[in-house]
Amino acid sequence: MSARLTPRHPRPATPSRRSADRLRATALGAVLATVLVPSLSACGGTGAAASGSAATLKWASSYFPAHWDPVVSGSGAQFRELALVYASLTRTDEKGNAVPDLAKSWDYNKKGDEITFHLRPGLKFSDGQPVDAAAVKAAIERAKKQKDSALFGDLTSIKSVDAKGLDAVVHLTQVDYQIPQLLGERVLQIASPKAAASPDTLDQHPVGAGPFTVTQLVPGTKVVLKKNPDYWDAKNIHIDRVELTSAPDASTVVSGLQTGVYNFADIAPSQADAAKKAGLDVFVQPGFNASNISLNINKAPFDNTKVVDAVRYAINRQEFVDKLTFGYGEATDQPFPKGYIAYDPKSADAYPYDPAKSKKLLAEAGYKSGDIKLNLVIPAEDPQAEIVQSQLAKVGITVTIKIDKNWATPFFAKDLTFSVYGTTGRDSALQTLTAHFGPNGPLNLSSPYEPAGFEAAVAKVRETPLDASDYAQVLQAATRAGLRSKALVFTYSSPNLFAKSKSVSGLPKNPAHLDWTGVTVSGAN
Numbered sequence: 001m002s003a004r005l006t007p008r009h010p011r012p013a014t015p016s017r018r019s020a021d022r023l024r025a026t027a028l029g030a031v032l033a034t035v036l037v038p039s040l041s042a043c044g045g046t047g048a049a050a051s052g053s054a055a056t057l058k059w060a061s062s063y064f065p066a067h068w069d070p071v072v073s074g075s076g077a078q079f080r081e082l083a084l085v086y087a088s089l090t091r092t093d094e095k096g097n098a099v100p101d102l103a104k105s106w107d108y109n110k111k112g113d114e115i116t117f118h119l120r121p122g123l124k125f126s127d128g129q130p131v132d133a134a135a136v137k138a139a140i141e142r143a144k145k146q147k148d149s150a151l152f153g154d155l156t157s158i159k160s161v162d163a164k165g166l167d168a169v170v171h172l173t174q175v176d177y178q179i180p181q182l183l184g185e186r187v188l189q190i191a192s193p194k195a196a197a198s199p200d201t202l203d204q205h206p207v208g209a210g211p212f213t214v215t216q217l218v219p220g221t222k223v224v225l226k227k228n229p230d231y232w233d234a235k236n237i238h239i240d241r242v243e244l245t246s247a248p249d250a251s252t253v254v255s256g257l258q259t260g261v262y263n264f265a266d267i268a269p270s271q272a273d274a275a276k277k278a279g280l281d282v283f284v285q286p287g288f289n290a291s292n293i294s295l296n297i298n299k300a301p302f303d304n305t306k307v308v309d310a311v312r313y314a315i316n317r318q319e320f321v322d323k324l325t326f327g328y329g330e331a332t333d334q335p336f337p338k339g340y341i342a343y344d345p346k347s348a349d350a351y352p353y354d355p356a357k358s359k360k361l362l363a364e365a366g367y368k369s370g371d372i373k374l375n376l377v378i379p380a381e382d383p384q385a386e387i388v389q390s391q392l393a394k395v396g397i398t399v400t401i402k403i404d405k406n407w408a409t410p411f412f413a414k415d416l417t418f419s420v421y422g423t424t425g426r427d428s429a430l431q432t433l434t435a436h437f438g439p440n441g442p443l444n445l446s447s448p449y450e451p452a453g454f455e456a457a458v459a460k461v462r463e464t465p466l467d468a469s470d471y472a473q474v475l476q477a478a479t480r481a482g483l484r485s486k487a488l489v490f491t492y493s494s495p496n497l498f499a500k501s502k503s504v505s506g507l508p509k510n511p512a513h514l515d516w517t518g519v520t521v522s523g524a525n
């Protein structure tokens with residue numbers, strides 16, 4: 001299970017398993033609320049002294065990790081927080097391309113079914129263990145095999161890994177040139193193999209090779225980190241200390257930023273104007289967020305193609321944008337933003353808002369107004385669901401919103417008929433497509449259904465190098481094939497929004513990622 005699906009709350013994307021993670025966090029918090037990770041040696045003095053004298057980032061996060069084991073924490077939002085501690089083989093630049101991180105370079109064999117990552121020399125994890133090919137091999141094998149892994153479904157192209165000193169040779173089950181995009185922060189944050197030998201311990205005592213190391217952790221509440229002098233790019237990390245706190249009620253975040261309790265926080269679109277009026281900077285981070293309506297065509301009434309199309313024509317995407325994104329979002333009918341390499345212009349506006357046509361299709365399918373009654377199952381209150389309910393009522397479909405806190409179980413078991421969710425996408429566009437439209441895609445409520453021609457289009461993408469002249473054309477053709485699916489109706493997208501005090505300098509606009517390279521914190525915190 002991919003675990004990147006996230007039911008949509010009235011804020012932009014969070015991805016997958018957030019509901020389950022939140023429940024685990026509550027349980028952990030109740031039992032472990034007073035547990036502190038002992039301060040590491042050379043911590044730099046007391047917390048108060050460090051906070052007062054060091055360049056300190058005070059980050060209030062609405063997506064505070066329920067787990068610090070990167071194999072388990074499968075959320076599409078929480079990887080940003082875990083990236084403080086863990087580095088990956090690759091990372092993403094401002095164009096969305098894979099660039100070196102722990103791996104300084106990589107190359108494929110002639111056939112394209114084997115890729116070798118060449119690691120930087122002399123690196124070590126914060127427990128002193130070497131960052132070498134054996135560590136990469138252990139990380140991939142653990143992600144594929146650990147019982148509670150949220151990542152095994154993302155690694156199906158990987159058959160095995162050979163460790164040869166600083167060269168990790170990855171053998172693939174098929175030709176697949178997407179691997180450098182895939183094995184970045186979202187899917188393969190690498191932990192120390194020694195620490196990961198006890199996953200439960202790693203979950204609360206994270207050990208990585210990222211820009212910061214943990215000095216204190218209160219599960220579900222707060223983490224304090226210090227700069228990692230052994231990080232490969234430590235010279236470009238200018239933040240000495242990070243205090244990551246689970247955000248309180250959203251309404252108090254802006255006031256906390258004003259008073260200096262925080263200097264950085266993720267915010268909802270509804271808070272952006274208030275943050276600007278308070279003199280704060282609002283950082284608009286591009287991303288792959290997309291909200292969707294999910295239909296199960298294996299169940300009535302969606303086993304009738306005309307009913308599916310009627311729903312498509314009944315959806316007014318602009319209403320979602322106007323009511324939920326406060327001007328920051330845009331209507332979308334595919335899982336990629338306009339201008340992104342995988343966005344297919346030929347598929348744009350294939351099903352424009354047309355309630356009259358929707359009613360006509362329902363009549364042709366044999367349904368009178370009021371005949372179709374649906375339960376829209378969601379995990380928590382969500383204004384997105386209310387908009388769906390209202391729009392379908394206008395064409396004669398009655399929707400009852402049902403809240404099921406254990407929603408993830410029937411969704412991933414494909415037992416639901418009708419739901420909504422939001423996704424943060426992937427660094428590998430192909431992975432985003434297969435997750436939504438593939439026969440085993442975790443975001444495909446109609447499994448094992450897939451649209452005709454999709455499998456062949458996906459195979460062609462895998463076989464096309466990322467730097468090939470026709471890569472964009474091949475990728476967009478796969479998007480077009482996927483969008484023939486009757487299982488999904490995309491509605492709107494919204495960027496990730498963050499508010500920060502002016503003491504925090506600008507951040508690189510890497511899509512969906514928070515990159516602290518070159519970022520400074522000045523003045524009193």
